[in-house]
Amino acid sequence: MIKGISGDVTVNVIASIIASLVLLAAGFLWGKYKERRKYGRNLEDYDFYPFTINRENFxxxxxxxxxxxxxxFLKNNDYTAARQLIFIGEQNNVRAQLEPSEQKVYARLFEKYEGKKIADDTTEYLENYARIVRLIGKSFPNSGIEILLHNLADPSHSLIVLENNVTGRHLRDGTTNLLIDLKKRQLLHEDKLNYELNIGARRFKCTTIPILRKD
Known part of the structure; x- marks a missing residue:
């Protein structure tokens, strides 16, 4: 009789542990789902990502x-992608390019996703990285090593910090197909991008380390 009771207790304990693990896993997945719904996807994951690569590869x-x-994004909520779209629009003076009716649509989008805060939020987030680039550059002057920071939220004006210029690039220059290459590396679970850059007769070895922001 005691053995029977002991066996029932063991079965109940195991069942409780399994149930707890199932609930824990379900809670974790639900939390990840809610987080995804809250922050959304990156803009480049959508088919209407508003950049194309021209013949010069820019x-x-x-x-x-x-x-x-x-x-x-007026009809479908995506906090991350919509704010990235607004940031791109502001950097490319989109209001002057839109027809009056489309300007009203954009104004509604701008208000819905608090567009006034977007540029300030982006600048604040990147400021520490910009400071690191400047300090490293000033610590190793004339080293022949160019250090720079891209903001790929606006690929056509992505270069925002540049130290020890050896390639002849300028601030607010656009990137080439860097964003596409980085997306490929993400799919391969690679955390950096190594490539060769040829400018005239000069050849440079380059390494890009992406900084990913969830929100």
């Missing part, structure tokens, strides 16, 4: 895709 702002994005 990104060009695409107004048609931008308009598609404004209409989509």
């Amino acid at each position: 990104p060009e702002f695409n107004l048609k895709d931008f308009r598609l994005g404004t209409h989509y």
Whole structure:
């Protein structure tokens, strides 16, 4: 009789542990789902990402895709991607390019996602990284090692900090297909991008380390 009771207790304990693990896993997955719903996806994950690569291998702002994005995010909530779209719009003076009716649509989007705060939030987030780039550059002057910081939220004006310039680039220069290459590396679970850059007769070895922001 005692053995039978002991066996029942053991079975109940195991069942309770399994149930707790199932609930824990379910809670974790639900939490990740809610986090995804709260922050959303990155803008480049959408088909209407408003940049195309031109013949010179540089990104060009695409107004048609931008308009598609404004209409989509008015009807569908995505905090991250919508704010990235607004940031791109402001950097590319989109208000002057839109028709009056589309300007009203963009104004509604701007208000819905608190567009006034976006540029300040981005600047604040990148400021520490910008400071690191400046300090490293000033600590090793004339080293022949160029250190720079890109903000890929706006690929056509991405270069925001530049130290020890050896390639002849300028602030607010656009990137080439860096964003596309980084997305490929993410799919391969690689945390950095190594590549070769040829400018005239000069050849440079480059390493890009992405900084990912969830929100």
